Amino acid sequence: MIIRPVTTHRIAVAALWTVTVLTIAVLLFIIAFILAQGAPHLSVEFFTSSPRSMGREGGVLPMIVGTLFVTGLAVAIAAPVGIGTAVYLTEYTRESRLTALIRFGADCLAGIPSIIFGLFGSVFFVITLGMGLSVLSGALTLAIMVLPTIIRTSEEAIRAVPRVYRDVSYGLGGTRWQMVTRVVLRSALPGIATGVVLSIGRSISETAALMLTAGSALGMPRSLLDSARTLSVHFYILSREGLSMPKAYASASVLIVAVLLINLLAYWSMRRFVAKVT
Amino acid sequence: MKLDKFIRVVLLLVALSGVSGLALMTAFIFKEGLPLMVRLGVADFIFSSQWYPSEGQFGIAPMIVGSLAVTAGAMVISLVFGLGCAILLTQFCPPRLATGVIKPCIELLAGIPSVVYGFVGVTILVPFIRDYLGGPGLSVLASSIVLGVMVLPTVTSISADALRAVPRSYREGSIALGATEWQTTHMVMLKAAMSGIVAAVILGMGRAVGETMAVIMVAGNPLAMPDSLLSPVRTLTSNIALEMSYAAGDHRKALFATGVTLFVIIMILNTIALAVSRRRARRAGL
Numbered sequence: 001m002i003i004r005p006v007t008t009h010r011i012a013v014a015a016l017w018t019v020t021v022l023t024i025a026v027l028l029f030i031i032a033f034i035l036a037q038g039a040p041h042l043s044v045e046f047f048t049s050s051p052r053s054m055g056r057e058g059g060v061l062p063m064i065v066g067t068l069f070v071t072g073l074a075v076a077i078a079a080p081v082g083i084g085t086a087v088y089l090t091e092y093t094r095e096s097r098l099t100a101l102i103r104f105g106a107d108c109l110a111g112i113p114s115i116i117f118g119l120f121g122s123v124f125f126v127i128t129l130g131m132g133l134s135v136l137s138g139a140l141t142l143a144i145m146v147l148p149t150i151i152r153t154s155e156e157a158i159r160a161v162p163r164v165y166r167d168v169s170y171g172l173g174g175t176r177w178q179m180v181t182r183v184v185l186r187s188a189l190p191g192i193a194t195g196v197v198l199s200i201g202r203s204i205s206e207t208a209a210l211m212l213t214a215g216s217a218l219g220m221p222r223s224l225l226d227s228a229r230t231l232s233v234h235f236y237i238l239s240r241e242g243l244s245m246p247k248a249y250a251s252a253s254v255l256i257v258a259v260l261l262i263n264l265l266a267y268w269s270m271r272r273f274v275a276k277v278t
Numbered sequence: 279m280k281l282d283k284f285i286r287v288v289l290l291l292v293a294l295s296g297v298s299g300l301a302l303m304t305a306f307i308f309k310e311g312l313p314l315m316v317r318l319g320v321a322d323f324i325f326s327s328q329w330y331p332s333e334g335q336f337g338i339a340p341m342i343v344g345s346l347a348v349t350a351g352a353m354v355i356s357l358v359f360g361l362g363c364a365i366l367l368t369q370f371c372p373p374r375l376a377t378g379v380i381k382p383c384i385e386l387l388a389g390i391p392s393v394v395y396g397f398v399g400v401t402i403l404v405p406f407i408r409d410y411l412g413g414p415g416l417s418v419l420a421s422s423i424v425l426g427v428m429v430l431p432t433v434t435s436i437s438a439d440a441l442r443a444v445p446r447s448y449r450e451g452s453i454a455l456g457a458t459e460w461q462t463t464h465m466v467m468l469k470a471a472m473s474g475i476v477a478a479v480i481l482g483m484g485r486a487v488g489e490t491m492a493v494i495m496v497a498g499n500p501l502a503m504p505d506s507l508l509s510p511v512r513t514l515t516s517n518i519a520l521e522m523s524y525a526a527g528d529h530r531k532a533l534f535a536t537g538v539t540l541f542v543i544i545m546i547l548n549t550i551a552l553a554v555s556r557r558r559a560r561r562a563g564l
Contacts, residue, residue: 009460013370019362020371024383026427030390030398084292092286104552105297111481111548112303112541113488115515119537120303122522123310144299151296177285198389205391208490208519236393236491239400252394259389267382 031256038253041246051218055234056244060251062220066135066228069221070214071203073139074146079196081143082150083185086192089151090158091180110148117145118212126213136224138214142206146199153198157191158184160277190273194266201262204255207232231255307541311534323535329501331521331529338536340503344418344511345487345543347504348497351422352429352486357479359426360433367434368441369463388431396495399424404496413508416498421511424492429482436481440474440558441467473558480551484544490515514540 049059085106089099121141131137161184169179185192207230215227216237229237231251238248315323318336326337363384367376399420408415444467452462468475498510499520512520518533518540525533 005458005461009458012460012463016362016366016370019359020366020380023359023363023387023427023430024380027383027387027390030394033398033402034394081292081295084289085296088286088289088293092289101297102293105300107552108300108545108548109296111484111488111544111551113484113490113515113544115488115490115518116303116307116537116541116544119310119518119522119534120306123306123534124302128306144296144303147296147299176282201389205389205393207391207393208515211519212522232391232393235397236495239393239397240495248397252397255391255394259391260386263382263386263389267385 031260034249034252034256038249038251038256041250042253046250050220051234051247054243055218055238055247060231060234060247060254062218063229063231063234063251064254066214066221067204067230067232069135069224070138070142070210070228070230071200073135073224074142074203075196075200077139077143078146078150078199082147082195083154083192085147085151086154086158087180087185089155091176091184106148106151109144110152114145114206114209115212117141118209121209121213132225133213133215133217133227134225135214135221135228138210138228138230141209141213142203145206145209146202149199149202150192150195153195154188154192157188157195157273160191160273161187162277187276188273190269190276193269194273197262197266197269201259201266204230204258204262205232206230207236211236304541307534307537310531311536311538314528314531315535315538324539327503329517331525331532334528336528336532336535338514338517338539340501341512341514341517341536342539344497344504345513345515345540347418348421348425348493348511348513349483349486351418351507352425353479353483355423355426356430356433356482356486360430360478360482361437361475363430363434364438364441365463365468367438369459369467384431384434387427392428392489392492393495395424395428396492399492399496407508411508413506414498414510416496416510417508418497418504418511419507420496421493421513422507424496425486425489428489428492429485432485433478433482436478437471437475440471440478443474444470473554477551477555477558480547480554484547484551487513487543487547488515488540490519494519514543 046059047064048061050062051060052058085102089102093099118141121137125131125137125140126133165183165187166179169183174182210230211233214230216229216233217227218229221228232255235248235251235255238244238251323336323338324342325339327339328335328337363380367380371380403420403423404415407413407417407420411419448466448470449462452466453459457465493513494516497512497516499512499516500510501512504511514536518536521529522533
């Protein structure tokens with residue numbers, strides 16, 4: 001029997017829709033499952049107190065502070081370096097062996113698994129530079145990890161700024177640096193912000209690299225050289241060691257909500273950027 | 279003008295920090311791991327399946343096999359689902375639905391922390407496999423499914439880019455010849471975008487090989503070689519993450535050597551992906 005092409009077309013399209021709907025269903029299921037199980041265990045006390053008896057009781061305040069410290073510092077280091085790299089690649093040089101090398105470095109870094117970053121951080125920052133398991137070691141390791149994302153999104157955003165803008169700035173007698181800071185970066189800002197926001201999301205989610213570099217101390221981090229347990233690491237330890245399922249679900253729902261908000265922010269700033277340059 | 283030159287030099291130094299980081303990383307990982315590998319014999323380290331750190335025996339064959347098995351399974355799932363989503367997004371779906379709903383959802387899938395994937399896997403998928411398919415539940419199959427979902431966004435976004443880059447005229451020409459949209463898709467579009475799709479799959483493989491936390495939670499992590507889809511498995515990444523916290527001396531070096539092996543596998547995959555997409559860029563330029 002010969003199946004008519006129109007019939008195969010219909011079958012194929014139906015199959016593609018099924019696959020896509022299933023994928024989205026998995027996403028919605030994960031979010032709904034975690035939130036439904038976690039939300040009943042959330043309370044003001046959960047956000048404002050320290051964990052007791054290894055995390056079976058109490059809250060996650062030190063983990064939230066630790067996450068903010070590590071993420072904030074990592075992005076504060078990676079953003080200027082990444083944006084600087086993008087500015088150099090787009091405005092200060094032509095394509096050459098050197099730019100190829102810089103791009104190759106960023107591409108390779110993007111592909112390296114987080115556990116390798118963790119190994120590197122644990123021997124370089126923790127031991128060789130003597131920083132110990134600390135907020136600083138964790139943040140520096142994360143900064144290298146998110147660097148490629150920031151470079152790539154900033155480069156794309158800067159390239160999307162129309163040529164005319166630059167010509168006008170030169171025409172008015174501005175220097176290259178004035179053109180970059182006052183015209184190009186200003187127009188590219190929402191695009192660059194998207195990359196930075198995505199890096200924040202990645203930092204919050206990261207677990208493997210931080211276990212090996214920032215450690216898993218339960219106490220409140222009081223300085224950059226204190227060990228800090230981030231929320232993802234805390235969640236991993238709670239569920240892996242079976243300490244407390246309610247607390248694990250609650251921590252997971254905080255993580256999920258944070259990730260949702262961050263993605264929403266990234267989506268919004270991307271749309272603003274697209275609206276601005278086109 | 280002097281200031282301009284100064285800024286240029288500063289920016290160049292900043293731009294080189296990524297490459298320097300990469301070089302430093304490579305140097306330190308190899309410095310810690312390679313000497314032990316050479317002392318034990320690279321072949322022995324890779325092909326032996328005896329991992330008894332307290333007796334100084336280090337063989338990572340089961341973990342290499344484990345990583346490869348789990349990655350292969352993950353790629354089957356992410357290829358079916360990821361490529362399916364990419365085709366639907368670019369060929370058959372109304373653009374507003376694609377950019378307004380489906381694409382953000384798939385991007386969100388990429389944003390969910392890997393520990394959450396592992397957790398959902400171990401609370402839902404693992405008991406399901408144990409009850410309905412047998413075995414301990416913690417298995418190659420469970421890891422493949424979880425990893426497949428995790429690398430799906432990578433496969434989807436890169437292959438969607440490749441499909442979008444195919445010139446409009448190809449599609450229009452094929453439709454004008456009387457082909458149905460599906461014939462056009464699988465005979466013309468997929469063929470034209472093939473190298474991009476291959477690059478997407480290879481990058482996805484890199485992701486899957488390197489994933490750590492989700493796999494630890496659903497794989498079971500025994501030392502034995504996995505012998506079926508339902509048997510538990512330990513990957514290279516979980517070997518490092520599980521033992522790093524208490525390892526010392528040669529044991530610690532052996533974990534770095536595991537890292538060296540992983541690093542080499544990833545570099546090979548990345549180089550292939552880069553070469554494939556560069557060839558594509560060159561061809562598109564012609």
